[in-house]
Amino acid sequence: MATRKRSTTTAKGKERLDIRTVATAAGVSVATVSRVMNKVPTVDPQLSKRVWATVKKLGYIPNTQARALVSGRSKLLGVIISDITNPFFPELIQGFEDKAIDVGYETLIGSTNYDLQRMEHCVQRMLERQVEGVAVMTFGIEEPLLERLSSEGIPMVFIDVAPRKKNISVIHVNYDQGIREAVQHLAALGHRRIGFITGPPRLHSANARLNAFLSATERVGIRVPEMCIFHGDHTAEGGSRGVEHLLSIKQPPTAIMCSNDMSALGAMHAISRAGLSIPADISLIGFDDIQLTEYVLPPLTTIRMSGRDIAASAVYALLNPGIAPKQVETNLVVRQTTGVPSKQTPGSKPAARKSADKA
Amino acid sequence: MATRKRSTTTAKGKERLDIRTVATAAGVSVATVSRVMNKVPTVDPQLSKRVWATVKKLGYIPNTQARALVSGRSKLLGVIISDITNPFFPELIQGFEDKAIDVGYETLIGSTNYDLQRMEHCVQRMLERQVEGVAVMTFGIEEPLLERLSSEGIPMVFIDVAPRKKNISVIHVNYDQGIREAVQHLAALGHRRIGFITGPPRLHSANARLNAFLSATERVGIRVPEMCIFHGDHTAEGGSRGVEHLLSIKQPPTAIMCSNDMSALGAMHAISRAGLSIPADISLIGFDDIQLTEYVLPPLTTIRMSGRDIAASAVYALLNPGIAPKQVETNLVVRQTTGVPSKQTPGSKPAARKSADKA
DNA sequence: GTGAAAGCGCTAACAA
DNA sequence: TTGTTAGCGCTTTCAC
Numbered sequence: 001m002a003t004r005k006r007s008t009t010t011a012k013g014k015e016r017l018d019i020r021t022v023a024t025a026a027g028v029s030v031a032t033v034s035r036v037m038n039k040v041p042t043v044d045p046q047l048s049k050r051v052w053a054t055v056k057k058l059g060y061i062p063n064t065q066a067r068a069l070v071s072g073r074s075k076l077l078g079v080i081i082s083d084i085t086n087p088f089f090p091e092l093i094q095g096f097e098d099k100a101i102d103v104g105y106e107t108l109i110g111s112t113n114y115d116l117q118r119m120e121h122c123v124q125r126m127l128e129r130q131v132e133g134v135a136v137m138t139f140g141i142e143e144p145l146l147e148r149l150s151s152e153g154i155p156m157v158f159i160d161v162a163p164r165k166k167n168i169s170v171i172h173v174n175y176d177q178g179i180r181e182a183v184q185h186l187a188a189l190g191h192r193r194i195g196f197i198t199g200p201p202r203l204h205s206a207n208a209r210l211n212a213f214l215s216a217t218e219r220v221g222i223r224v225p226e227m228c229i230f231h232g233d234h235t236a237e238g239g240s241r242g243v244e245h246l247l248s249i250k251q252p253p254t255a256i257m258c259s260n261d262m263s264a265l266g267a268m269h270a271i272s273r274a275g276l277s278i279p280a281d282i283s284l285i286g287f288d289d290i291q292l293t294e295y296v297l298p299p300l301t302t303i304r305m306s307g308r309d310i311a312a313s314a315v316y317a318l319l320n321p322g323i324a325p326k327q328v329e330t331n332l333v334v335r336q337t338t339g340v341p342s343k344q345t346p347g348s349k350p351a352a353r354k355s356a357d358k359a
Numbered sequence: 360m361a362t363r364k365r366s367t368t369t370a371k372g373k374e375r376l377d378i379r380t381v382a383t384a385a386g387v388s389v390a391t392v393s394r395v396m397n398k399v400p401t402v403d404p405q406l407s408k409r410v411w412a413t414v415k416k417l418g419y420i421p422n423t424q425a426r427a428l429v430s431g432r433s434k435l436l437g438v439i440i441s442d443i444t445n446p447f448f449p450e451l452i453q454g455f456e457d458k459a460i461d462v463g464y465e466t467l468i469g470s471t472n473y474d475l476q477r478m479e480h481c482v483q484r485m486l487e488r489q490v491e492g493v494a495v496m497t498f499g500i501e502e503p504l505l506e507r508l509s510s511e512g513i514p515m516v517f518i519d520v521a522p523r524k525k526n527i528s529v530i531h532v533n534y535d536q537g538i539r540e541a542v543q544h545l546a547a548l549g550h551r552r553i554g555f556i557t558g559p560p561r562l563h564s565a566n567a568r569l570n571a572f573l574s575a576t577e578r579v580g581i582r583v584p585e586m587c588i589f590h591g592d593h594t595a596e597g598g599s600r601g602v603e604h605l606l607s608i609k610q611p612p613t614a615i616m617c618s619n620d621m622s623a624l625g626a627m628h629a630i631s632r633a634g635l636s637i638p639a640d641i642s643l644i645g646f647d648d649i650q651l652t653e654y655v656l657p658p659l660t661t662i663r664m665s666g667r668d669i670a671a672s673a674v675y676a677l678l679n680p681g682i683a684p685k686q687v688e689t690n691l692v693v694r695q696t697t698g699v700p701s702k703q704t705p706g707s708k709p710a711a712r713k714s715a716d717k718a
Numbered sequence: 719g720t721g722a723a724a725g726c727g728c729t730a731a732c733a734a
Numbered sequence: 735t736t737g738t739t740a741g742c743g744c745t746t747t748c749a750c
Binding site: 037 | 742743744745746
């Protein structure tokens with residue numbers, strides 16, 4: 001019995017709806033149908049019309065797997081992120097997917113959670129599916145495991161910093177712009193003592209933000225003593241500790257900038273726990289502009305780094321490996337956590353430091 | 360010239376790393392390699408070892424496209440959501456992806472944004488990629504366009520309510536449980552006047568929540584006058600309007616429950632704008648337990664509906680079309696927006712109704 | 719401009 | 735248990 005031989009599958013069941021069926025129905029060859037589906041311009045318009053009609057009538061939908069196999073183009077893009085709990089990523093991913101779909105691609109998402117095993121599995125999945133490009137949006141490099149992708153010649157794009165290979169491009173984020181705006185905003189309000197809560201030092205983005213802060217303050221003539229810089233970790237918890245530290249020094253800052261919004265959120269909590277209010281007693285600025293910031297009370301003044309912009313730039317970079325992707329800008333979004341500094345020193349205010357942990 | 364004929368591709372360039380290369384290198388047939396890769400048990404352990412060694416050494420990674428084409432199994436699952444701005448979905452999607460990867464599947468995400476065009480495109484994409492199942496997580500049905508998926512016999516899973524077809528299953532959410540807990544919690548604190556801000560009436564989930572509220576209040580002997588129910592739309596804006604309405608009635612409620620967290624967030628803002636404080640003047644409870652709720656001030660008491668649970672249930676349902684997926688529970692998460700009712704009527708408190716729109 | 723036919727890399731009969 | 739081989743549905747030469 002000739003098992004899977006097409007010609008013998010002539011049972012009564014309706015024919016599988018493949019390109020051959022369409023070709024037969026339209027009275028043309030499969031090649032023509034293929035050309036029509038792929039909008040090859042050399043097809044006779046008449047024929048094309050007839051084929052399209054048949055396609056519509058039959059409801060034919062081409063099989064992407066087969067297409068990918070023969071053409072070698074999977075129409076798949078991968079995006080690898082590190083920490084899925086970071087609320088910055090949803091916007092990034094969503095922007096990436098949208099953009100990818102716009103250009104006819106599907107997205108494979110992988111999150112590594114800073115775990116080598118997971119990263120490995122991630123890369124394996126991408127390779128198996130023959131992705132045509134991978135955006136490594138981890139804000140920190142885990143180079144070694146990406147070697148395979150690179151050696152396979154698959155286009156890759158990183159943020160801020162990347163291995164120098166010819167199939168790899170880098171999206172530069174202009175941290176300075178937004179941070180300078182923020183510092184100027186604070187200075188204009190009259191703040192002279194500004195604290196900074198950093199991110200984890202292994203993250204290039206975190207260091208870049210700190211440096212931007214340092215040079216922006218210098219530019220406006222504000223001195224930032226060592227102890228006004230707290231080394232956090234981009235978590236709310238770190239932000240809370242940062243505030244506790246900053247309020248404990250002799251001359252506490254009247255404004256605090258944070259390396260990301262999560263830290264700022266933690267900072268808000270700590271500030272309110274300390275019995276101080278924002279922005280009356282202390283001003284606060286975050287970084288990222290994640291969705292949350294609009295909804296906290298008071299809404300957080302922050303520096304916007306558009307996940308969609310980064311995503312768009314990434315998709316573009318992957319599809320145009322030669323061309324340098326364009327820089328992503330950042331800018332201040334003034335909401336309600338910044339105001340003129342209070343006359344009295346924030347830390348000196350008498351406050352029940354441990355009031356509201358459990359209402 | 361025999362163009363793509365394998366045998367003539369004997370140029371100097373390193374051979375394409377396909378199953379044949381591995382077979383040759385390991386001194387076995389492609390069938391054996393295939394069996395080894397697929398862990399077919401009837402392979403001689405010795406041989407299997409040898410093949411694995413070769414695979415490792417060469418770094419062979421099978422081509423999923425080819426596999427999918429011949430086996431008819433794409434190892435792809437689709438998930439369709441409606442409103443991507445709804446912060447409930449990230450957890451859902453992420454849970455879905457994780458679960459899918461666990462069982463060896465990749466995920467295709469589509470968001471319709473309540474747009475028919477987009478829904479159509481979405482379904483088309485899923486069909487093209489030959490997904491093996493689709494989770495329709497829209498909390499509201501857009502039946503007609505899904506017809507094709509259904510008629511193709513592709514397993515589907517819906518939330519709450521679905522067309523009755525044999526390849527379609529439904530995940531039931533137990534809204535009653537969490538809502539009853541919330542109402543009892545409020546009642547135990549001494550609240551007798553509880554307001555409710557609903558979601559859009561076309562959403563089954565929204566209606567179910569309202570009904571659950573109504574029966575829960577009845578059960579504890581609390582009467583809910585018509586005007587204590589405000590018809591919102593699951594947006595922060597709707598929540599704000601809800602509060603404005605509820606505070607304007609003669610006997611304003613001392614506690615408000617919202618059909619989702621976004622409404623509750625909007626409600627928080629409106630309450631604070633009205634010069635009232637939470638929970639001293641008014642208690643508030645949300646629904647969903649999106650990530651934001653932990654970070655607002657004060658942290659929101661809400662009813663948790665686990666996106667991960669729903670996701671897990673959905674993946675399970677798609678892979679086991681026969682079996683009914685298990686129900687998803689909801690439960691109260693007490694944070695800091697609920698407390699004993701204030702002695703005075705909230706609405707009567709003298710307050711600058713329009714104070715803080717711009718700090 | 720159109721068609722015939724050769725495979726893309728793999729799995730699954732079937733034969734051995 | 736292992737190998738041979740036919741095709742999965744499609745694109746793409748190449749010849750007409």
